[in-house]
Amino acid sequence: MKWQPIETAPKDGTRILLFIEDQVIEGHWGEWEDWSVASLSVHGCGCCSSDNEAPTHWAVLDTPKKEQDHD
Secondary structure: OOOEEHHHOOOOOOOEEEEEOOEEEEEEEOOOOOEEEOOEEOOOOOOOOOOOOOOOEEEEOOOOOOOOOOO
16 A cells, blocks of 8 residues: 555545545545535645544555355
8 A cells, every 4th residue: 555645636526545643544635625525524624523634645445355156
């Protein structure tokens, strides 16, 4: 897994991994123009939900590949 600076993260709603406060959390850029993680705003200003930090890095969210049937 290659971590990249959050400034380079996709902002088209693609689900990615976010690095926030020493945690790895699945999330995406939301309709309110901030990072959304399980319906929690994490833009870092503290105005929503709690005073959480903004993500600093992101990585591609790999999805497991289906096993092919072998005859």
